[in-house]
Amino acid sequence: MSSLLIPLIPIIVVLFIIYIFFQFIPVGLWISAMAAGVKVGIFTLVGMRLRRVPPHQIVNALIKATKAGLTISIDKLEAHYLAGGNVDRVINALIAAARAGIPLSFEKGTAIDLAGRDVLEAVQMSVNPKVIKTPIVAAVAKNGIQVMATARVTVRANIERLVGGAGEETIIARVGEGIVTTIGSAETHKNVLENPDNISKTVLKKGLDAGTAFEILSIDIADVDVGKNIGAMLQTDQAEADKKIAQAKAEQRRALAVAQEQEMKARVQEMKAKVVEAEAEVPKAIAEALRTGKLGVMDYYNLKNIAADTAMRDSISDMSKKKESK
Structure with a gap:
């Protein structure tokens, strides 16, 4: 085998x-x-x-x-x-x-x-240019009204600038910046709504394709809408902020007044305490005056009569005030 x-x-x-x-x-x-x-x-x-x-x-x-x-x-x-x-x-x-x-x-x-x-x-x-659609770009005209716009940018590749040139994101960012600037310089939002082509003309003149890999052929505004009244909202927010500031200042003044009132009450209490303390010394002083002969007996009774007369007058005054209040 x-x-x-x-x-x-x-x-x-x-x-x-x-x-x-x-x-x-x-x-x-x-x-x-x-x-x-x-x-x-x-x-x-x-x-x-x-x-x-x-x-x-x-x-x-x-x-x-x-x-x-x-x-x-x-x-x-x-x-x-x-x-x-x-x-x-x-x-x-x-x-x-x-x-x-x-x-x-x-x-x-x-x-x-x-x-x-x-x-x-x-x-x-x-050979066949590309259309880039921008996202919604919101801007505010001088009268405070917000305007929202979208654009369609027709671009053609620039072969000479493909190496080192910026991409589509730069084109979109620059066009958005141009739209915001154009709307912001308009006197009223009505000017933008009546002539939306002014936006594309103004933006196209800025040479936004410089340093990019594309050549912008046209910028067309696809849609324009009116947004919020930003000016009125800002004024409302400012008024609300001013109101809160005024309330804070008023609360500060009230707190200061309450503190001053508390301080005055404390002082009054202190003075009353001193008066009570002084009144407690009066009998001692009278006794000392009687013992030393500086105050006679008749003088003492006259003093008592004056005190009783004063107490009676205070009592009559309190009764009249109660009747008037009723």
Whole structure:
């Protein structure tokens, strides 16, 4: 049995080598390239395999570019792939730009692609402008009435400024700022409602596309609505704030008056205490005067009569006041 297998071993080895050869070297791709008129060396394809570059992706892109009349070397395509770019998308963008008459070099296209922008979409936007709708922008006219507006901005990609140029968010922000400024400078909200095209004309003159990757073709006001009466609300809020301030000051004055009243009551109580204390010393003083002979007996009785007469007068005065109050 083993003697029968020995003659088959060379055949198996040859078949294995042929299989490895066709797996490692894309002969079919090489034949397709030659048939398309693209000269690609077989060793170039082997080198792509060694550099872990997919030969099908590079060669197919090269065939597509050659058939479109573009002259691009295979080394540049391979270098762009190794740099992390999308070779097929760049070739499609170059073909679209050539058909539309838009000047776009391979170096510029690869730079745009490596910058993270879709170069094919940019070329398509140069041919077919894009409409960007802004969110609702609210602003207040000089008469205090709020006006809310939305705009449609028609932009075209600027190929020369795609690398380093600002994106759609900047366009939307600048247009919104221009709308707010234009509405804020209007005397009344009626002026804005009657002539909404004034907003687009004023904003378009500001050159809002400077430093962006787009060229603004037109700004159209899509909708204008009247919002709240911000001026009246601010006046109401100010009046309410003034009211609260006045109430706080009044409460402060009341608290101060109450404190002063409490202080006066405390002083009166203190004075009454001193009077009671002094009155407690009167009998002692009278007794001392009688003992020392400074006050006679008749003087003492006269003093008692005066005190009794005063008490009677106070009693009559209190009774008359009660009758008047009734």
